[in-house]
Amino acid sequence: MSDSVAVWARPERGRRGPAPERSRDQIARAAIAIADADGLAAVSMREVAASLGTGPASLYRYVRAREDLLDLMADAVLAELELSAAPSTDWVDDLVALAGEVKAVHLRHPWLLDLPPQPSRLGPRAIDLIEHALGLMRHLPVQGRVKLEVIGVVNSLVAQFARHETAAEAPVSDRQAAQTAYLGKVAADGSHPLLAAALADTAPGDALDVFEPTIRHVAMGLTGIAHR
Amino acid sequence: MSDSVAVWARPERGRRGPAPERSRDQIARAAIAIADADGLAAVSMREVAASLGTGPASLYRYVRAREDLLDLMADAVLAELELSAAPSTDWVDDLVALAGEVKAVHLRHPWLLDLPPQPSRLGPRAIDLIEHALGLMRHLPVQGRVKLEVIGVVNSLVAQFARHETAAEAPVSDRQAAQTAYLGKVAADGSHPLLAAALADTAPGDALDVFEPTIRHVAMGLTGIAHR
DNA sequence: TTATACTGCGATCAGCGTTCGCAGTATAAG
């Protein structure tokens, strides 16, 4: 099996020999369970194989490398999205709602935020998501590439906000406690008065909800189309 | 040395014993050179130590773990930013220019894009950058936390656009060729007509420059302040 | 002068991703 065939373009079984005992989806879901419980770093080939009751080498019948497994995981969680809703009359509202659903996927699977996005990670469900998002913008009088740009930017913002919310909710690690102490020290020593003031202006637990306005502004700004 | 002290808050030498032979900055720069040449995955403790002519265990006198080294690397590259320019009369122009400079840092050091951003990665230079950015917005009649939100969102967009440009310029790997072929196949099979149309509408090499408008819209949108 | 904190780093541990190659299975070919 060549490097030059994307994992989702490969057939799941050969034309001879026994039927495989597992599927790529099953392996991806086993990996997702581990990532959900213990983070992405815990998703080793050995750990995934053990959770399936097999040896690590057997996974290489389904994926070429761990990177393929990560691709499968990232795409598999998008199955949680309900993409069949018909667009309303307000494409910006629809895009904001879709962005909110994608953000919710990230909140359920925080390890997604540890996966550097790569254009090469687009699987069937990611492609369905893009098609759906393009559907929301179907009638806009702008070029396709502008629409794709909007989608890329919105995805990036979704991850950013998800990261923010995840950090706010997660138990504080030693590392984060150390950083907070460090920031407090810097704020206290007078060398960064604007930062000190801004931090003082940011009460804990008093989170802004700027997700929706951010998505709105970006969508309307890039397409040049006002909300109606 | 406790986990609970951030790497940049730790003294560089003890009060007794020989002076250390190296500095954290020197180690960070050795690591950056490796990352620039061969990517982040090549930055192993062994590789960094070998490039410094020492053994891997000696690095643990300077950092507690590889994660600390990554923190130092991420902060060290921000030294390339020239932050002393006085603000002009147009805060949005200034913010866009600053964002462009930060994007240029990412383009010179593409491995930054493989580092999941963490709030705990903020070192002295990152803090200087935030202070500077707050300075550009010093006179805006909005809360400090809104300003911090703008900075967070802009940073996220900077990374997104840098990733995009990096992908456009990098030699195409087998993986990316496979993905492109896969997208082509999906576009050809008729199941995603909007995507097919959008891709057809996106001529290679005909990149949109929506970086500046995106930053503008986000900045003005979040602060509620029109460009003037 | 002595105690001891500090430094450098080899040796070692435990784990990782991945490949090789064996053996059994099931389909294609004759």
Place this chain on the structure above:
DNA sequence: CTTATACTGCGAACGCTGATCGCAGTATAA
């Protein structure tokens, strides 16, 4: 029906990783 061979599962092994232990020399504090 028999044979060839593509296919599958996976143990063993390779080469690499991050990190810790503990020794020995150094330099400051007591």
